[in-house]
Amino acid sequence: MTKTPTNGRSLLSLRDLRTSFFTKGREVRAADGVNLDIRSGEVVGLVGESGCGKSATALSILRLIPNPPGRIVGGEIRFQNHDLAQLPEREMRNIRGNKISMIFQEPMTALNPVFTVGNQIGEVFRVHRGMSRREAFEASVAMLEKVRMPEPAKRAREYPHQLSGGMRQRVVIAMALACEPDLLIADEPTTALDVTVQAQILALMDQLRRERNCAVLLITHDLGVVAEVCHRVAVMYAGQIVEEAPVAEIFAAPRHPYTEGLLRCVPRVDRPTGGALAVIPGTVPDPSEKSLGCRFAPRCPHRMPHCTEHEPELLPIGESGGRVRCFLHHGVGEEGGAPNPPTLSP
Numbered sequence: 001m002t003k004t005p006t007n008g009r010s011l012l013s014l015r016d017l018r019t020s021f022f023t024k025g026r027e028v029r030a031a032d033g034v035n036l037d038i039r040s041g042e043v044v045g046l047v048g049e050s051g052c053g054k055s056a057t058a059l060s061i062l063r064l065i066p067n068p069p070g071r072i073v074g075g076e077i078r079f080q081n082h083d084l085a086q087l088p089e090r091e092m093r094n095i096r097g098n099k100i101s102m103i104f105q106e107p108m109t110a111l112n113p114v115f116t117v118g119n120q121i122g123e124v125f126r127v128h129r130g131m132s133r134r135e136a137f138e139a140s141v142a143m144l145e146k147v148r149m150p151e152p153a154k155r156a157r158e159y160p161h162q163l164s165g166g167m168r169q170r171v172v173i174a175m176a177l178a179c180e181p182d183l184l185i186a187d188e189p190t191t192a193l194d195v196t197v198q199a200q201i202l203a204l205m206d207q208l209r210r211e212r213n214c215a216v217l218l219i220t221h222d223l224g225v226v227a228e229v230c231h232r233v234a235v236m237y238a239g240q241i242v243e244e245a246p247v248a249e250i251f252a253a254p255r256h257p258y259t260e261g262l263l264r265c266v267p268r269v270d271r272p273t274g275g276a277l278a279v280i281p282g283t284v285p286d287p288s289e290k291s292l293g294c295r296f297a298p299r300c301p302h303r304m305p306h307c308t309e310h311e312p313e314l315l316p317i318g319e320s321g322g323r324v325r326c327f328l329h330h331g332v333g334e335e336g337g338a339p340n341p342p343t344l345s346p
Contacts, residue, residue, distance in 0.1 A: 010037040010078075011215050012061070012183055017075035017085075019053075019060045022068065026288040030056035030070070032239035035314060038183065043209065043216040045226040045247070047262070048236035049284060054219045055105070057236075058185045061217075062102060063092050080182070098128045101176035102185040107168035111160040117144070117171050118156030124178040143174040147204060166197035173205065180212050187219045202229055223266050227251060235259045238285050238295040241314060245322030255317060255324045257300045294327070302328055 019031040031053045038044050046054050059065050060072055063084060077084040079100065084092065104110040112120060121143055122136030131139060137156065144152035147170040160168055169189065176184055186205065190198040206229055209216055218230060226233055227247060234244040235256065243256040254260045264278040282299035285291060293308040294300070300307065307327055314325040324330075 009039065011040045011080070012036075012038040012217075013076070013078040014057070014061075015076040015078065017057065017060060017077060018073045019056050019065055019070060020073050021070040028288045029239050030287065031060060032287075034075070034236075034239075034241055036234055036241060036244070038215045038217060040182065040215050041209070041213045042232065043206075043218055043230045045230035045233045046217060046219045046236060047221060047223065047226055047233060050221065051284060051287075052236045053239040053287075054236055055187055058102065058187055058217065058219055061185065062096055062100060063087075063089075064096075094128075097124055097175075097181075098179045099181055100183045100185065101179070101181040103169075103172050103176050103187065103189045105188040105191055107165070107172045108160060110172055111168060113160055116157055116159055117163070121156070121171065121175050121178060124175055128179045139178070140174070143178055144170070146208070147171075147174045147177075148200075149174070165193055166201065169193065169197075169201055170204070173201070173208075177208055177212070177214075181214055183215045183217065184209070185217045185219070188221075189218070190220075190222070190225065198225075205229070223251075223262065235262070239287060240295065240325065241323075242296065242325045243323070244314075245318075245324075246320050249318075249320055249322060255322070255329055256296075256326050257302050257328070258296050261299075294325075 014034050014036045017031050017034040018029070021028040021030060034053070034057055036044070046057065048054055056065070061077055061084065063072070065071060072085055075085065079095075084095070087095075111117075118137050118140040121140035122133065125131045125136040125139045126133070141152045141156050144155055149155050149167060149170050155163065155167065160171070163171065189205065190201050193201065202225065205216070218225070220226060230247045232244065233247050233250045234241045235250070235258065236242070237258050243250070243254070243259045245255075250259060251263065254263055258280070261280040265280065267277060280299055285295050285298070293310055294312055297303050297307040304327065312325045312327050312330065314323050315330050316322070317324050317329055
């Protein structure tokens with residue numbers, strides 16, 4: 001992992017982003033007040049359980065939420081002095097795949113089975129760079145070579161089903177990086193890949209990021225991947241970010257009980273033989289039901305009465321720029337003080 005970028009100016013700023021899906025008279029809040037900043041050249045990990053709102057947040061940035069049933073219901077998506085939430089669709093099409101690109105979770109569904117690999121990468125160059133078909137094909141072969149695809153000219157003439165999983169993922173990365181985007185969103189980019197190919201893909205992404213100084217939002221549930229490639233981590237639970245801090249700080253001293261629980265669930269080589277994996281008791285709250293207090297309170301081992309009555313805010317803590325949404329660290333106001341925060345260890 002490279003050193004954290006020192007440029008303090010945000011490339012992307014999410015402010016109170018709220019995205020909901022409306023089905024059968026219910027509002028399912030997928031992203032509920034998300035606040036996050038990403039700087040140029042920085043890799044930010046977004047982690048959490050399945051269904052916590054990670055992918056919905058990513059799709060909201062690109063305005064790809066299917067409508068109906070979903071839509072962005074509030075907040076700002078500030079990118080290079082523009083609020084993407086308010087841009088006309090025509091201007092958003094100029095940003096997608098050009099200024100902001102996305103690596104989707106499953107490359108086989110992200111690629112069109114009836115077009116060759118070279119044709120699909122070339123479309124990016126034709127749409128955003130105005131190249132001819134011949135120029136776009138040559139540029140596609142060059143991109144496949146950059147992502148270390150064996151026999152790039154041959155592979156460019158093949159169809160997705162003719163490639164292995166690792167090769168298809170390289171094609172998706174080549175498409176995402178074709179126009180040298182300022183922000184790359186990677187949604188579970190190594191899912192279903194074996195460990196060796198996963199390491200190759202992560203190393204490739206990091207090399208291309210450093211060469212082009214693009215920012216990366218890495219969405220994953222794999223904390224091992226986060227430790228390997230990220231500068232900062234944002235932990236998401238039930239549609240909200242509950243903790244954000246530099247990656248080393250998250251692993252050394254997690255502050256939110258949910259972050260602590262996630263780290264305890266990671267398999268460890270020093271676990272006693274036959275020892276059971278730790279689990280977080282309870283279940284994720286129904287996103288269609290409104291709750292008064294902290295959303296993690298029903299599962300939290302440090303729960304206080306105040307936690308079930310009031311919702312904590314995501315507030316700064318420490319000197320590293322970290323933030324945490326928890327009364328254990330920010331108190332409960334004038335009516336009653338919180339006890340001394342317990343020591344949370346991974």
